[in-house]
Amino acid sequence: MNTYLQSDCSNCFGLCCVALPYAKSADFPFSKDSGDPCQNLCSDFRCKIHDQLRDKGFRGCVSYECFGAGQHVSQTLYAGIDWREKPEHASEMFEVFPLVQQLHEMLWYLNQALSLKETKSFHLKLQNLYEETLQLTERKPKDLLKVDIGAHRSNVNDLLLKTSEVYRKDVSKPRNNKKKALDYVGANLKGADLQGINFRGTLLIAANLTHANLRKADLIGADLRDADLRHANLTGALFLTQSQLNSAKGNVHTKIPNYLQRPGHWVE
Numbered sequence: 001m002n003t004y005l006q007s008d009c010s011n012c013f014g015l016c017c018v019a020l021p022y023a024k025s026a027d028f029p030f031s032k033d034s035g036d037p038c039q040n041l042c043s044d045f046r047c048k049i050h051d052q053l054r055d056k057g058f059r060g061c062v063s064y065e066c067f068g069a070g071q072h073v074s075q076t077l078y079a080g081i082d083w084r085e086k087p088e089h090a091s092e093m094f095e096v097f098p099l100v101q102q103l104h105e106m107l108w109y110l111n112q113a114l115s116l117k118e119t120k121s122f123h124l125k126l127q128n129l130y131e132e133t134l135q136l137t138e139r140k141p142k143d144l145l146k147v148d149i150g151a152h153r154s155n156v157n158d159l160l161l162k163t164s165e166v167y168r169k170d171v172s173k174p175r176n177n178k179k180k181a182l183d184y185v186g187a188n189l190k191g192a193d194l195q196g197i198n199f200r201g202t203l204l205i206a207a208n209l210t211h212a213n214l215r216k217a218d219l220i221g222a223d224l225r226d227a228d229l230r231h232a233n234l235t236g237a238l239f240l241t242q243s244q245l246n247s248a249k250g251n252v253h254t255k256i257p258n259y260l261q262r263p264g265h266w267v268e
């Protein structure tokens with residue numbers, strides 16, 4: 001995976017901890033508005049409770065992923081000059097950051113699609129869209145704010161859907177259409193054969209997926225908060241991100257795709 005699509009907090013101005021609002025919930029112990037620095041953000045832009053986020057109720061921070069947008073906005077678009085040093089740029093920077101985050105997320109998915117042999121017949125289309133997306137991230141902040149992200153995302157989605165279809169073709173089974181996505185919240189799917197299933201955008205919050213076979217399943221946008229993945233097989237899972245894994249439970253026996261890392265809280 002390209003390193004510029006991986007978050008590097010040491011080169012970021014703590015943008016996710018300032019620019020984004022959050023509401024008191026199971027994921028955050030208090031609310032804050034966009035533009036207000038989190039009370040745990042240090043003067044060097046480090047988080048003072050980084051190693052205790054889950055224990056202190058900041059699970060939303062654990063499951064957030066900027067896909068490298070933070071360092072790109074901080075170091076490239078604003079040339080290493082932070083929002084404290086130049087407060088007149090702060091509000092623009094906080095508006096630009098979530099847009100770049102979305103574009104980097106699209107790049108991350110397109111990059112994975114490009115790495116698959118199954119997409120060979122439309123590699124050129126994927127590559128062109130990747131380049132187009134990359135160029136959007138390189139625009140000046142004022143021009144970035146004019147980008148129609150929704151329209152661009154729709155173009156990207158079309159190719160990601162096609163990727164999913166060709167990738168899962170040899171293992172997918174029809175999904176029970178009567179079952180609504182919400183039905184999987186807390187569902188007992190222990191030991192289920194879920195190979196090649198399309199879980200696109202599905203809520204799998206707190207689902208029991210222990211010993212489940214999720215090989216080649218499409219998990220794009222699936223909500224895996226507190227899903228139990230102990231002993232599950234996620235080999236070759238498509239569009240699964242590190243933040244999704246971080247938000248779930250697992251153990252040393254969970255098989256994960258080789259492009260991801262086993263979260264530190266996954267113990268026996």
Ligand code: SF4
Nearest residue numbers: 017038040041047061
């Ligand atoms: S708790 Fe830490 S990681 Fe979460 S928003 Fe605050 S400073 Fe950032």
